Amino acid sequence: MKRNVEITDLLKYRFLxxxxxxxxxxxxxxxxxxxxxxxNCYSTNLWIYNLSRGDLRQLTTSGKEKIFAxxxxxxxxxxxxxxxxxxxxxxxxxxxxxDGGEAYSLxxxxxxxxxxxxxxxxxxxxxxxxxxxxxxPDEGDYIVFDQIPFCSNGKGxxxxxxxxxxxxxxxxxxxxxLSPEDMDVENFCIDEKCKKVLAWGPRYxxxxxxxxxxxxxxxxxxxxxxxxxxxxxxxxxxxxxxxxIWVTGSYLDKHGVNENVKFYKILKQDIQCISPDLDRGLRNxxxxxxxxxxxxxxxxxxxxxxxxxxxxxDNFRSHLHTIKSDGSIKQVxxxxxxxxxxxxxxxxxxxxGLKGLALQxxxxxxxxxxxxxxxxxxxxxxxxxxxEPVHVVVDNGxxxxxxxxxxxxxxxxxxxxxxxxxxxxxxxxxTFGDVFFHEMQYWAAQGYGVFFCNPRGSDGKGxxxxxxxxxxxxxxxxxIMTFTHWIIENVPFVDxxxxxxxxxxxxxxxxxxxxxxxxxxxxxxxxxxISNWVSKAGVSDIGYYFVPDxxxxxxxxxxxxxxxxxxxKYADQAQTPTxxxxxxxxxxxxxxxxxxxxxxxxxxxxESRMCVFKGENHELSRSGKPRQRLARLREMTNWFDxxxxxxx
Numbered sequence: 001m002k003r004n005v006e007i008t009d010l011l012k013y014r015f016l017x018x019x020x021x022x023x024x025x026x027x028x029x030x031x032x033x034x035x036x037x038x039x040n041c042y043s044t045n046l047w048i049y050n051l052s053r054g055d056l057r058q059l060t061t062s063g064k065e066k067i068f069a070x071x072x073x074x075x076x077x078x079x080x081x082x083x084x085x086x087x088x089x090x091x092x093x094x095x096x097x098x099d100g101g102e103a104y105s106l107x108x109x110x111x112x113x114x115x116x117x118x119x120x121x122x123x124x125x126x127x128x129x130x131x132x133x134x135x136x137p138d139e140g141d142y143i144v145f146d147q148i149p150f151c152s153n154g155k156g157x158x159x160x161x162x163x164x165x166x167x168x169x170x171x172x173x174x175x176x177x178l179s180p181e182d183m184d185v186e187n188f189c190i191d192e193k194c195k196k197v198l199a200w201g202p203r204y205x206x207x208x209x210x211x212x213x214x215x216x217x218x219x220x221x222x223x224x225x226x227x228x229x230x231x232x233x234x235x236x237x238x239x240x241x242x243x244x245i246w247v248t249g250s251y252l253d254k255h256g257v258n259e260n261v262k263f264y265k266i267l268k269q270d271i272q273c274i275s276p277d278l279d280r281g282l283r284n285x286x287x288x289x290x291x292x293x294x295x296x297x298x299x300x301x302x303x304x305x306x307x308x309x310x311x312x313x314d315n316f317r318s319h320l321h322t323i324k325s326d327g328s329i330k331q332v333x334x335x336x337x338x339x340x341x342x343x344x345x346x347x348x349x350x351x352x353g354l355k356g357l358a359l360q361x362x363x364x365x366x367x368x369x370x371x372x373x374x375x376x377x378x379x380x381x382x383x384x385x386x387x388e389p390v391h392v393v394v395d396n397g398x399x400x401x402x403x404x405x406x407x408x409x410x411x412x413x414x415x416x417x418x419x420x421x422x423x424x425x426x427x428x429x430x431t432f433g434d435v436f437f438h439e440m441q442y443w444a445a446q447g448y449g450v451f452f453c454n455p456r457g458s459d460g461k462g463x464x465x466x467x468x469x470x471x472x473x474x475x476x477x478x479x480i481m482t483f484t485h486w487i488i489e490n491v492p493f494v495d496x497x498x499x500x501x502x503x504x505x506x507x508x509x510x511x512x513x514x515x516x517x518x519x520x521x522x523x524x525x526x527x528x529x530i531s532n533w534v535s536k537a538g539v540s541d542i543g544y545y546f547v548p549d550x551x552x553x554x555x556x557x558x559x560x561x562x563x564x565x566x567x568x569k570y571a572d573q574a575q576t577p578t579x580x581x582x583x584x585x586x587x588x589x590x591x592x593x594x595x596x597x598x599x600x601x602x603x604x605x606x607e608s609r610m611c612v613f614k615g616e617n618h619e620l621s622r623s624g625k626p627r628q629r630l631a632r633l634r635e636m637t638n639w640f641d642x643x644x645x646x647x648x
Contacts, residue, residue: 002385004410004445007633009384010438011035011626014376015042015292016360019343019350022074026051027098028343028350029059029068029077030362032376033292035626036063042292042626046079048098049362049373056374059096060103066091069116069124075099078106078124080113088112091128107170114163115187119194119219124168127185130177131161147206149541153588153618165199167219178217178224186212189239189303195219198238198245203230210252210545214238214266216245227266236261236282239303242325246308247271248282248301255467256549258429263308263323274327281466285313285459286338286433287425289622290359294341294352302344309349311339313460316403316433320349320365335370336363337435354435357386380436385410387444389434394453394486396479400465404453404483405434406491410445417495419644420449422484422521424503424510428457428476429466439621439633446637448644449494451487455479457506470552472565473513480510481518497522498644502636504528504581504621505589509567512597515578516570523643524578525636528589528618531571531597533562541587571600577607579639581632583616583624611635 015033022029028049033042043063049056059077068079076097084092091113096103111128119125134144143159151157165179165188179185179199186201197217202208213230217223227245228235238247245266250259261282263274282301302309306325309332311318320332320339333339338354349365359377363370380386389405396402409418421443425432432452440450454460455476457468468476488496501521503511508529515524530536537547537555548554553561563569578601582594591612601608613632616624620632 003383005384005386005438005441006445007442007630007637008037009380010629011037013290013359013380013438015290016352016362016374016376017291017293017341018068018295019341019352019362020068020070021343021345021350022070022098023072024074025345025348026074028362029070029098030350030352031065031068031293032058035629037626037630040625040627042623044293046077046096051364054373059098067113067116069118071095071118072120078116078118079103080116089129107168107173109168109175111166111175117188117190119167119190122169122171123219124170125188125190125197125219126166126168127163127188128166129161129163131159132181134160147204147208148538148544149208151587152541153586156585156587163201165197165217167222176222178219178222179215180224183213183215184208187237189237191240196240198227198240200228200235200238200247207544210234210257212236212249214245214247228271233271237301239301239308241265241303241308242306244325246274246303248310255463256469257545258466260463260466263327274325275323275329278329279462281313281429281459282310283313284311284318284339285427285429285431286316286318286354286435287430287437288338288340288354288433288435289438290354290436291340292623302342304344304346309342309344311342313431315460316431316454318433320351332368333365333370334368337433356434357381357388357436359436384441385445386436386441387412391434392486392490394483396456396482398456400456400461402453402455402479402483403432404451404487405432406449406451406487406494407440407444408493409447409449411447412493416493417498418447418449418493419498419500419640420451420487420494421500421502421640421644422480423450423452424480424501424507425452425454425458426503426505426507427459428455428468428506429459430506431458431460439636442633443637443640446641448500448640449491451484451491451494453480453483455483469550470561472509472551473517473567476510477513477517480514481520484520496520500524500640500644501576502527505618506530508589508594511578512567513570515574515576516567517573519575521576523640524576525581525639526578526594526597527581527621528583528586529567529580529594529597530589531568531593531600532566534559534566535596536590536593537562539590539592568596568600571597572604574601574604574606577639577643578609579635580608580610581613581620581635582610583613583618583620585616586618586620588618609639 019030046059064082066080094103188199211230211234214228264271336353341352362374394402502525504527511526
């Protein structure tokens with residue numbers, strides 16, 4: 001007999017990331033992560049899959065590995081690790097043979113590395129953060145900054161810090177910066193001969209703009225030249241395709257900072273659009289709380305000969321695609337629900353993805369076939385009751401109806417009604433799909449129905465659907481409530497008198513908005529939320545441009561509009577008991593946003609509770625420390641139990 005999903009199953013899940021082919025294509029190295037309760041952290045080890053033999057083995061065991069890269073011989077790896085006590089602004093590099101044996105110390109680099117590639121046996125290409133020194137003769141404990149942004153979620157106050165592109169020589173320890181001092185490098189791409197490098201990111205002195213520049217460097221001479229100035233067009237990725245330089249990017253002129261990007265080729269004096277009809281988010285936008293350490297697929301494009309590989313979110317699934325130099329696009333994956341991470345070797349892809357209600361595994365994709373090669377998480381489906389999300393399409397009065405889902409409680413019985421929880425995703429330019437979600441499976445195991453949808457503002461349906469700038473709390477709220485009423489009227493097991501609502505980030509904003517506009521829900525949990533667009537302006541790591549972009553107003557031109565779209569304005573009308581969850585190091589939607597809403601509800605006599613998670617940031621529900629993640633889910637469930645269980 002199968003058992004129900006337990007809250008602590010989170011500690012058993014294996015999360016996979018960064019599959020990387022050896023130079024000869026014979027092996028795939030990837031990282032495996034697992035949450036550790038006692039240590040309150042995640043272990044990370046390197047694993048190797050041999051394609052010809054089909055065997056899988058663990059390569060490292062310390063649990064403290066970070067970034068890695070193949071050496072050119074394909075028989076050994078370079079990796080960063082915290083095997084020694086980590087020191088601020090220092091990275092320890094090791095090397096290990098794939099044939100076995102102990103890893104040995106290779107180098108100590110006096111910087112914090114974020115990416116790594118081996119150009120040859122002696123030269124490494126790295127990105128690392130640097131911070132200009134300022135005069136501090138009294139050695140006072142403070143930082144100085146004269147630029148915005150001044151903070152970064154997960155990294156705290158960043159001061160004058162930049163991410164630079166460097167060449168490091170193992171033989172001499174020589175470290176040479178290629179990128180300009182005022183450039184904040186987002187990523188890079190190396191040509192096939194490892195002679196030239198493309199790097200992109202913003203250049204600024206005082207105010208970080210909306211547009212990225214593109215530079216090309218000669219790694220042997222260190223010389224570089226600007227290929228795109230970043231004045232009206234922003235580069236999101238670049239690569240070499242048959243000797244040409246391709247980029248993805250947008251002009252941001254029609255749909256703001258979240259405008260879907262397209263593919264372009266750089267000409268001598270201009271750029272040429274290769275995919276004019278492509279209108280999808282070129283990334284994985286599928287929400288899930290069972291990933292860790294994966295590549296940001298908004299930046300993950302891989303070029304080979306005349307082909308570029310990329311991930312696109314189409315409606316509520318993400319798939320791997322190719323685009324040729326003539327602009328023709330082909331979908332490569334079909335059965336996988338979500339492509340979370342991938343790398344390419346010739347005509348083959350190593351893909352880490354989600355399929356059905358299975359957790360992440362490694363797949364080989366070639367000639368239209370998707371072969372699962374790891375089985376770390378097969379036990380979940382074998383041991384546990386997992387209710388399938390039922391997909392529904394709900395008419396919202398437009399030509400783009402709402403995709404939504406509902407899940408029955410585990411051990412569901414006919415002719416019974418159950419409390420139900422509405423879950424609202426973040427973004428808003430994200431999307432729910434029908435993949436495994438730990439928290440929703442746990443609620444179903446606790447006797448709750450669960451329902452969720454993709455309202456206007458969600459990704460996957462083009463700019464016309466996902467652009468809700470200046471409309472927060474209007475058409476998106478209408479879609480969510482239309483879907484909720486459809487669930488009430490068409491799903492017999494849902495008890496309309498025992499409904500709860502929750503969401504994080506944008507979902508937290510919408511939860512705050514909902515409790516000020518309806519009393520339909522009997523309990524709410526607002527996570528890492530926005531409550532006040534006026535006070536948010538200029539204090540977030542994205543707030544200085546995000547607020548005017550998303551609300552089509554700023555505090556100088558139309559403060560009344562910002563206040564109208566602020567849930568805090570309507571907090572005096574709220575009657576729903578609400579739990580607020582926030583992290584004290586959330587620099588995306590700062591703690592004060594949750595505190596303002598909590599204080600307002602307390603002042604107006606609404607039962608409420610505030611949980612502040614110490615040392616956590618905006619990513620608490622997805623990559624927070626294991627004990628904090630367990631505590632978060634337990635607090636949420638206890639709150640819903642209190643107000644929704646046996647309340648008839």
